[in-house]
Amino acid sequence: NSINLEDGLEKFERVAPLARAYGAALVVGCIDEDKEQAQAITRQRKLEIALRSWQLLTERYGIRPGDIIFDPLVFPCATGDANYRGSAVETIEGIRLIKEALPDAKTVLGISNVSFGLPEAGREVLNSVFLYHCTKAGLDLAIVNAEKLERYASIPEEERRLAEDLLYDRGQDPIAAFAAHFRGATARSKPIAAELPLDDRLANYIIEGSRDGLVADLDLKMQEAAPLEIINGPLMKGMDEVGRLFNANELIVAEVLQSAEAMKAAVSHLERFMEKSDSHSRGRLLLATVKGDVHDIGKNLVDIIVSNNGYEVVNLGIKVAPEALIEAAQRHRPDVIGLSGLLVKSAQQMAITAGDLHDAGVDAPLLVGGAALSDKFTRTRIAPRYDATVVYCKDAMNGLDTLNRLMNPDARRELEATLAEHREPGEAVARAGEPAPAEPQVRSSRVRVDVEIPPVPDLERHVEEARDLDEVWSYVNPQMLYGRHLGFRGRFSEALAAGDVKAIDLEKKIEAVKQECRDGAMHVRAVWRFFEAESDGNELRLFEPGEAAPATTFRFPRQRRPDGLSIPDFVLPRRDGARDHVALLVTTAGEGIAELAARAKAAGEYVRSYALQALALESAEAAAEWLHARLRAAWGFADDPSTPRKALFQAQYRGKRYSFGYPACPELEQQAKLFQLLRPDEIGVNLTEGFMMEPEATVSALVFHHPDAVYFSAGVEEEGPTE
Structure with a gap:
């Protein structure tokens, strides 16, 4: 052998x-x-x-x-x-x-x-x-x-x-x-699955996310029960236990997806023996990412989990306009509607969409979720426009739990009573009627001007494809990949070093996807350029070499507080006729990933599908970190080789990079100016009508070298700089 x-x-x-x-x-x-x-x-x-x-x-x-x-x-x-x-x-x-x-x-x-x-x-x-x-x-x-x-x-x-x-x-x-x-100790062999009662075995396949022996036991069970009884009985019992274990922090997202794969395989086998009139649906969910938003991964996770818990899901995809959602709601008559979106603008679009749905007479309960959303925003900005049940869901499993409660009459009444107690309809209306205070224009004294202007190597536009994916992946923040996306609880790197079984298993799953990417499934590309720069109050002006008129002008909000910050503060004034410089960049790892993930999802390979999307998102972020490190070196202050990656993830270096749609520069519309200057269509990146980038796994940023640059939230009086 x-x-x-x-x-x-x-x-x-x-x-x-x-x-x-x-x-x-x-x-x-x-x-x-x-x-x-x-x-x-x-x-x-x-x-x-x-x-x-x-x-x-x-x-x-x-x-x-x-x-x-x-x-x-x-x-x-x-x-x-x-x-x-x-x-x-x-x-x-x-x-x-x-x-x-x-x-x-x-x-x-x-x-x-x-x-x-x-x-x-x-x-x-x-x-x-x-x-x-x-x-x-x-x-x-x-x-x-x-x-x-x-x-x-x-x-x-x-x-x-x-x-x-x-x-x-x-x-x-x-x-x-x-x-x-x-000596004399009893062997600790695992319980033999074949010795468990048949219903317990079927539930256990789902809980363990295992398909080894599943079909044979399903065939055995069909000798005593109809397929629909099996789905609604032991299989759903297994999925209910998966939900309980997840909520008890005993399962992570990747394990939930494995359970969903087993459930998908079981239902697919049983459906061959069901009459057309048989229905195992617990209800219908209409699901969409709101207008202008290209982010798909969170919505798809909801789709997978909900559809494998007995619900019918109508997934409308990304960038769904209110009129398309209204038409779909009238056609499909969903029991519940789910809206997803990532950025601040998406949260605002949800409020607009809720109002449009209300005006069209749609009154199905509305579930909303996304990174920029909060329970307070949902109660004060979205719910008043809908005038029906609106619930904020912090993650996919919370969404499933809420859906289950809405489909149970007693639990629904209890949920709606709780929501009514916390509803604040007057707050949003009052704020909407107040005139916005005048925005300060004066440069913050907290940002020094007596800093030397570092030279840059050139002012050329650069386009590159990363030859070594592993080098880029060395800049992946493991806490983001394994914690935020894949649901690992605790500090992943420390758990992995300590031999945590779940951490080891999760790393192996990602390594399998990485190998697929090394074999050609993923391409990481970047375009970047240094520009001459000047600031004037809240305006950032970028120039072609030696030109007097700016090539473009960005306008940024300023913190509404004494001596508040605005991004242009981080550009140094001219010195001896020489301008400071700002770098612009776009990185992407998304080409073909959405299609590949969709095929995996359709085949019931949920872990692989989700892992592909998660790795692509974090690869684009890692590429931005990788490129930013090179830009710092080009400016003349390269990172010390001994600097641990963790310090880079915490931005413990000189300068910062800022992306549109985030707190310091929330206006996505200005993305169009960056695109005009960098022309990232050459690396396969395009801008949607809502000024978001396609493919989803893409990052754009403005990069500043100033040592006083910090991350902060602009335009909010009570918030100061945040590291």
């Missing part, structure tokens, strides 16, 4: 040409013809054999590097054989050395051999701890019995310590200490 050098080149000569001819991968054992130690025990011997085998296979036999899988070998570390004492740590470190020297190669181990000769319960623990440390060292593939594997995170600390002492050969007699602790 593998090749090695035990008999010299004999096996290589016989097998390698066949593997190359048929495109097969090869498992290569770390064994050679050495008479004293043919099987490599030490880390150095493992590396030596791997390097020799690699050179032979790639250079002499033409095997692709990615088709070589090294087995560094596992030996029993607790039999008392002096030759194998300490061999476990040699295997762990051998993996690390091989992966460092040959990053394109893969590694594989048969894990359980490490615990041969130990009590059964102890074997489960030792195997789990060994697998964890091997994975951290870079192990790619493992042969394990999943039913005999204890979750690393659930192993008591004392037992982990005993296992690590044995693996790393620490202490006077780690074998005796480990064996004594586990």
Whole structure:
């Protein structure tokens, strides 16, 4: 089942040409013809054999590097054989050395051999701890019995310590200490699924997000119940438990999506046996991203979760105008309408859309959600315009819970009574009638003007495609990708370093999507340019080289507070006739991603679909961070190489970048001026009629070098600068 050098080149000569001819991968054992130690025990011997085998296979036999899988070998570390004492740590470190020297190669181990000769319960623990440390060292593939594997995170600390002492050969007699602790202990094998009652098994498939055996058990259940009864019975019981576990912080978004995949597979199988008149719908939701907004990922997550909890979803897509929503509401007669949007302007558009729906006589309950929304904005700005039930939902699962309550008459009455208690209809009307106070125009004294103007290397327009996606991904903020998008709770990087099982599993899922992107699914592109710049009060003027008239003028709001800030404050006054400079940039990672994610969603691959969109969004952000670092270097103040990425994510560097639609520059309309100057259509980015960028995974920004630049919210009297 593998090749090695035990008999010299004999096996290589016989097998390698066949593997190359048929495109097969090869498992290569770390064994050679050495008479004293043919099987490599030490880390150095493992590396030596791997390097020799690699050179032979790639250079002499033409095997692709990615088709070589090294087995560094596992030996029993607790039999008392002096030759194998300490061999476990040699295997762990051998993996690390091989992966460092040959990053394109893969590694594989048969894990359980490490615990041969130990009590059964102890074997489960030792195997789990060994697998964890091997994975951290870079192990790619493992042969394990999943039913005999204890979750690393659930192993008591004392037992982990005993296992690590044995693996790393620490202490006077780690074998005796480990064996004594586990002697007589009961094995911890998982409950056998086949022994559970059938209904519990069906619910468990959904809870675990597993499809292994699902169809066979569905067929068995259909001998005693109709398909619709199965959907509304054990399968929905499983989805209800998924919701409970998520709300109890015991499941994350990625796991909920796995459960949705299992539910989709179950319903798809059962639908083949249902009459056309059968309906398992609990209600109909009309879903849309509001006019002018291209952001799709949050709405699609709602679609997946709600549709796999028994509801019919009519998804109208993005940039849905009020008149299109009204027409769809009249045609589909939904029980509930859901509106999604990301930016401040989208929240304002929701209020307009709510008013238009009301004027057209639509009165279905309205669920609203998005990053710029809040419960207060919903109550004071949206609800008064709709004059019917309007509920703010903070996330997709909260939306599902609200939908369930609205479809239950008693729960709906209770919810509507609560909303009525907190309704504030007069507040929005009063504010709308008040004249806006005059906006200050004076530059803030908090921003110094005695700073030297740094030179820039050129004033040319640059267009580039990132050749190394992994370099760009090194700027991905893991808390945003894994926490905000994929729902991991807590500090992801710390959890991953500590061996948290969910963190490890989530990283593997994203790595699979990254490999798909490396293989051509994703293209990261950027366009940027330095411009000569001047400021005048709240205006920022950009110039072509040496020109007296500005190429364009941006106008920004100023904080309505004493000595308030406005973005143009961060441009230095002319000095000896020389102007300061501002950089403009657009980065994108979205080409083809929406279509690829849609195909995955249609195929029921919900985790992959959502992960593709999330990775694309954060790749565009990472590309902006990557490019901003290069711009700082071009200005002459490159980041110290020792600066941790976490410091960059917290903007702990000189200068800042600002994007339209966010608190310091909320007016999206000015995006058009940036587009006229940079022409990002060359990298596949276009501007919608609502001044948002397509594709969704795109970032634009104005970049300033001033050391006093900070992030802040403009035009709000009570808010000051925010870091």
